[in-house]
Amino acid sequence: MPTSWSSILTPPPGVRSRTINAENPAGEAGMAARTASALGPGRKGSPALPLPAGETITLADVEGPGVIRHLWITVPDRTPAGPFVLRDLVLRIFWDDAEQPAVEVPLGDFFCNGFAERAQLVSEPIVVAPTGGMNCYFPMPFRRRARITLESQHEGDLSHVFFQVDCTTGDEVAEDAGYLHAQWRRSNGTTALGQDHVILDGVRGRGTYVGTFVALTSLHRYWWGEGEVKFFLDGDREHPSLCSTGLEDYAGGAWAFQDELRTSPEPTILTYSAPWSGYHQHDSRDRTRFSEFATEALPMHGMYRWHLPDPIYFEREIAVTVQQIGCWEKGLFERSDDVSTVAYWYQQGGQVELPPLPTREQRWPR
Numbered sequence: 001m002p003t004s005w006s007s008i009l010t011p012p013p014g015v016r017s018r019t020i021n022a023e024n025p026a027g028e029a030g031m032a033a034r035t036a037s038a039l040g041p042g043r044k045g046s047p048a049l050p051l052p053a054g055e056t057i058t059l060a061d062v063e064g065p066g067v068i069r070h071l072w073i074t075v076p077d078r079t080p081a082g083p084f085v086l087r088d089l090v091l092r093i094f095w096d097d098a099e100q101p102a103v104e105v106p107l108g109d110f111f112c113n114g115f116a117e118r119a120q121l122v123s124e125p126i127v128v129a130p131t132g133g134m135n136c137y138f139p140m141p142f143r144r145r146a147r148i149t150l151e152s153q154h155e156g157d158l159s160h161v162f163f164q165v166d167c168t169t170g171d172e173v174a175e176d177a178g179y180l181h182a183q184w185r186r187s188n189g190t191t192a193l194g195q196d197h198v199i200l201d202g203v204r205g206r207g208t209y210v211g212t213f214v215a216l217t218s219l220h221r222y223w224w225g226e227g228e229v230k231f232f233l234d235g236d237r238e239h240p241s242l243c244s245t246g247l248e249d250y251a252g253g254a255w256a257f258q259d260e261l262r263t264s265p266e267p268t269i270l271t272y273s274a275p276w277s278g279y280h281q282h283d284s285r286d287r288t289r290f291s292e293f294a295t296e297a298l299p300m301h302g303m304y305r306w307h308l309p310d311p312i313y314f315e316r317e318i319a320v321t322v323q324q325i326g327c328w329e330k331g332l333f334e335r336s337d338d339v340s341t342v343a344y345w346y347q348q349g350g351q352v353e354l355p356p357l358p359t360r361e362q363r364w365p366r
Contacts, residue, residue, distance in 0.1 A: 012171070020060045020165040022046045027062065027167070048160040051089075053081070056151040059163050064096075066169035068140035071148070073163040074132050075107070077118055081156025083288035084116040087363045088154035093140070094147040095179045103182040104357055107150065109342050110182060111136065114215025114281060114302040115365040121273035121280040125211070125306055138210075138344070140180045141173045153360040178207050178346030186340040186358060187324075188366075189219050193334040196230070196321035200343035205350015209312040209320065209343070211305060214247070215281070217338035217366050218299040223256050225301075226332060227323030234316045242312065247322060251303035252277030279303040298338075298366055318345070338366055 018027035023035065023046050035045030051057055059073075077085050086108025093103035103110070111126055111134035113119050118132045127135040140146065148165060152158060187197040199212060209231070218224045225247035230240040244250035248257055257279050258267040273280040281302025286295040312318075320343060324335040357363075 014170040015168050016170055018167050018169060021163055022049045048162045051152045051158040051161045053152055053155055053157050056149050059148040059150055060165040062146045062167060064142045064144050065171050065173040066142055066167050067171050068146055068167045070166035071136040073134050075158060075161050079156035083290045084364050085154055086113055087116040088360050090151045092149045095142050096144040100354055102179055105182050105184040105342055106363055109184055112213045112304050114340060115300050119281040121278055123273055124275045138180055141177045143173050176348055178348045181347055182342055182344045184342050188338050189336050191336050193336055196323050197339040199320040199322060199341045201319040202353025203318050205347050206315050207345055207347035209318060209345040210307050211344040213304045213342040215340040216301045219337045220326060220335045222326050222328040224326050224337060226325040226327045229322045231312055232319040233314045251279050251305050253279050276309060277305045
């Protein structure tokens with residue numbers, strides 16, 4: 001029997017399982033499934049919450065110590081007011097009464113759904129199942145309090161936000177246990193040629209970097225993924241301690257995610273998702289149906305890499321960047337693409353310089 005399974009079969013003393021959703025907003029014992037529907041009392045009377053335009057709802061507010069073990073949510077990906085719901089909604093997570101969120105990411109991007117488009121993937125910490133069932137399995141320990149909110153910057157009301165937060169309380173949370181952080185950044189074709197996209201910086205303290213999601217819209221011809229992902233650790237300045245050999249290599253792929261390198265016939269681009277890495281989004285069509293014009297779009301590429309089997313530890317500080325380098329028959333060349341990323345890491349104490357989240361219009365995909 002796997003150790004990770006056997007360790008959960010004996011309940012720790014004093015630890016309680018709780019589920020928080022619209023049926024039981026506080027996750028209280030014996031208080032779920034009480035609301036009446038047309039079928040009668042306790043018959044699926046409150047499966048979701050409304051989210052009016054411009055409002056924020058609290059998905060969970062839990063006193064610790066404890067561990068968030070599973071987060072599930074699904075929302076419409078468009079309304080009559082617009083198509084970009086997954087970029088217009090902002091997921092935030094606050095630990096221990098902090099005023100600054102540790103997680104502040106557009107909802108879709110947190111679940112590796114870039115470009116405000118749904119995309120299925122099956123990985124260890126993130127699963128997006130048909131159709132738009134977004135799951136997060138990153139364990140999130142907390143000591144005094146965990147608060148999860150969802151803000152709508154969408155112009156239209158959402159009649160239903162379905163969600164569930166599964167957690168335990170009463171856990172023994174180690175003194176040096178890190179809290180989950182996640183941060184979204186975008187270089188919208190704004191970097192100079194030769195300038196790297198910043199995935200993460202401004203982090204001071206001790207922690208573990210555990211993953212990256214990249215949503216890249218190609219703004220130049222030819223292959224876009226030669227850039228190396230670079231990790232600057234604990235005093236690195238000009239050169240990093242760790243780097244990949246290319247962006248598709250970082251995501252676990254090879255040879256441009258194609259069935260073959262060739263000029264004719266046109267190569268087939270192959271998407272995939274796996275436990276620790278994947279290239280699960282590729283499209284060059286607008287799927288929103290918000291325009292009567294032809295649907296050709298700039299090529300969009302979404303990929304992820306989880307560093308759970310190969311964690312990246314830092315003692316004092318960390319910065320992460322990715323080069324923007326392309327390739328064609330005449331060799332490598334500098335690019336400036338539309339690159340959006342999410343960095344995921346655990347950190348206990350220290351400081352995080354949180355850049356302002358761009359406005360919803362600045363977050364919209366091209």
